[in-house]
Structures are given as C-alpha cells and as structure tokens.
Amino acid sequence: MKKILLSAGAGLLALVVVSGVEASAGHDQHTAAAPMGQAGKASEVTRTIEVSMHDNYFEPENLSVSDGETVRFEITNQGGLVHEFNIGTAAMHEGHQADMLMMVQHGVLKGDKLDRSMMEMDMGNGQTMKHDDPNSVLLEPGEQGEIIWTFAKTANLQFACNVPGHYQAGMQGEISVQ
Numbered sequence: 001m002k003k004i005l006l007s008a009g010a011g012l013l014a015l016v017v018v019s020g021v022e023a024s025a026g027h028d029q030h031t032a033a034a035p036m037g038q039a040g041k042a043s044e045v046t047r048t049i050e051v052s053m054h055d056n057y058f059e060p061e062n063l064s065v066s067d068g069e070t071v072r073f074e075i076t077n078q079g080g081l082v083h084e085f086n087i088g089t090a091a092m093h094e095g096h097q098a099d100m101l102m103m104v105q106h107g108v109l110k111g112d113k114l115d116r117s118m119m120e121m122d123m124g125n126g127q128t129m130k131h132d133d134p135n136s137v138l139l140e141p142g143e144q145g146e147i148i149w150t151f152a153k154t155a156n157l158q159f160a161c162n163v164p165g166h167y168q169a170g171m172q173g174e175i176s177v178q
C-alpha cells in the first residue's frame with residue numbers, strides 16, 4: 001500500500017476532500033476545489049491576529065472571521081514543546097495527525113526539537129517529511145511563524161496542533177466563518 005509521508009496540510013486536504021483517499025504526494029491545492037479557503041496574498045490582508053501556542057493550548061481559544069476575509073496570523077510558540085498551528089476541518093486534522101505521528105516515529109519531531117534537515121530527506125520513495133503547506137506552520141519553542149489565509153464559509157473549521165496527543169489535550173479551537 002502506498003503510504004503518504006507528510007505531504008501534510010493543504011496538499012493532503014485537497015486530495016482528502018476531493019477523493020476521500022490517501023494522497024500520494026502532490027500539492028495540487030491550487031487546482032483542486034478548496035472549500036475552506038486558500039492561501040492569501042499579503043496585499044489583501046485586512047486583519048492581523050496574534051496567536052500564541054502554549055503546552056498545550058492556544059491563545060486565543062477560538063476565532064471568528066468573515067467569509068472572504070484575508071487574515072495574517074502571527075504565531076509564536078511560547079511553550080516548551082514543538083507545536084503546530086494548522087487551519088483545517090476536523091477531518092483534515094485527524095488525517096494530519098497520522099502524518100505527524102510518523103514524524104515522531106522517524107525521529108524528525110522530538111518533543112522540543114525539529115530535525116529540519118531530516119525533513120528534507122528523500123524517504124526512498126521520492127517523498128519527504130517536509131511540513132511546508134500554506135495552511136500550517138510547525139514551530140520549535142521560541143520560534144515565530146506566519147500564515148496568510150483567505151477564508152471561505154466552511155463547516156467544522158478549526159485551528160489545531162496535530163503533534164501527537166496535543167489535539168486531544170485541547171490544542172484546538174473553532175474558527176467560525178460568518
């Protein structure tokens with residue numbers, strides 16, 4: 001069976017949404033329908049939201065945005081562990097948790113450290129464990145990241161950390177799109 005190694009986030013999302021099957025690499029989020037919105041342009045940003053990540057919760061706890069709004073998220077990891085900020089539906093987060101578990105099993109993600117050189121390595125099947133999709137950032141303690149996202153009306157949209165155990169511990173919040 002062909003098993004996906006972290007095409008992660010949006011690439012995975014497009015394929016999951018469209019076909020409901022496991023993806024084989026491929027980043028076709030630009031061609032596939034993207035019902036939850038899409039990567040936004042800096043020139044279209046109308047609001048900046050600061051998000052801080054802790055062990056194991058987000059601040060703020062929930063978000064409210066408008067349909068069509070482009071938001072810049074400035075994300076800071078203030079915790080002592082690696083955390084992710086990922087925009088997706090509940091089903092997408094569940095799928096991404098399997099990818100992140102693989103990152104832990106391969107030693108790419110170790111508690112408070114990310115082996116970024118290992119994320120670039122070919123896993124022997126032409127795929128890598130890269131984590132570079134536009135709907136997600138993965139940060140070590142103290143690191144900062146940014147996402148620019150244009151929202152579309154979506155059911156069950158959430159921001160979440162899919163590092164194993166963190167979602168279940170409470171690292172998830174609702175994004176209501178008005």
Ligand SMILES: [Cu+2]
Nearest residue numbers: 083161163166
């Ligand atoms: Cu986390």
